Amino acid sequence: MSIGNSPEGDPPFEDGRSEDGHEEEARPSVGRALQQARIAAGLTVDDVSGVTRVRIAIVHAIEADDFTPCGGDVYARGHIRTLAKAVHIDPVPLLARYDDDHGGRPAPTPAAPLFEAERIRPERRGPNWTAAMVAAIVAVVGFVGFTAFKGGDSDSGANAVAQGASPSASKPAKPTPSNTDSATPKSDPSDSAIAAAPQDKVTVQVSAVDGRSWISAKDHNGRMLFDGLLKKGESKTFQDSSKVNLILGDAGAIQLYVNGKKIEDDFQPGAVERLTYTKGDPEVG
Known part of the structure; x- marks a missing residue:
C-alpha cells in the first residue's frame, strides 16, 4: 500500500495557536x-x-x-x-x-471566439421554392395559350375535327397539377435531424452516460439554469430563446444532444469543457 x-x-x-500561545x-x-x-x-x-x-x-x-x-x-x-x-x-x-x-469569486469568462463566430454566422437559406413554382405555372399557362392560338388558324375541316376531339384537345392543360407538384418545395433533408426540437429556441440535453459529473448551465442573460452534480444515468434539458452556456466538470462522462442532434465531440475523461450553443447549432451542412 x-x-x-x-x-x-x-x-x-x-x-493552530496564536502568537500569545493561546489555542484558537x-x-x-x-x-x-x-x-x-x-x-x-x-x-x-x-x-x-x-x-x-x-x-x-x-x-x-x-x-x-x-x-x-x-x-x-x-x-x-x-x-x-x-x-x-x-x-x-x-x-x-x-x-x-x-x-x-484567492481574491473573491471569479468574474464570468466571455465565450470562446469560436462560439461567438458561430453565433453571428449568417443563417443559411434554401432555394426560393415560391418563385420556382410561379415560374412553372406561368410556363404552363403560356404553353396552353400558345396551343389555343395555333388551333384558331386551322381550316374549317380541321375545326370540325378539332371540335369532335375537343375533350382530348384540352389535355395539354392537365399536366398543370403534376408540374405544380414537381415545383412544390421539399423539406430540407438536413432539417429532419433537428425536427424534434423547436426551431425558434436552442435546446440542449445533457446526459451522464459514462459516470457522474458536475455541470453548470446558464441562459443568454447569464441566469443560472442549473449548478450541481449529475449522477450516472441522469439527464438534464435546458432551453433558451437564443443561447445556452455550459461548463462540464467531467466532459468525458457526458453525452450532448443540441437541437435534437447528437454532438460527436471526443471529450476526454476528467476534462473540463466550457461550451456555448445557439439556435444554429449544430451547423447544417
Missing part, C-alpha cells in the same frame, strides 16, 4: 478539509479519483492546497465542489474559503 494513498497514512491535523479555533484549509473528510469517509485518493473522474495528480495537488493544475479559478471551484460531494461534505463553506484566499 502506497504512503499517502491510504486513509490511515495521512498525518493528523494539528490545531481550528480552521483547516480547503485542501486539508477535503483530505480530512476523505479519510473520515474511509476513501483513498484512488477511490475519489475513480468516482469523480478527477485525475489522481489533481486530487493530490488540491489536498496540498495547490490549485495550479486545475487551470484557473473556475475549474478549481468546479473540482472543489465535485470532491466535496464525493467525500460527503458541504462544498459551500469550502468555496467561500477558496474565494477568500
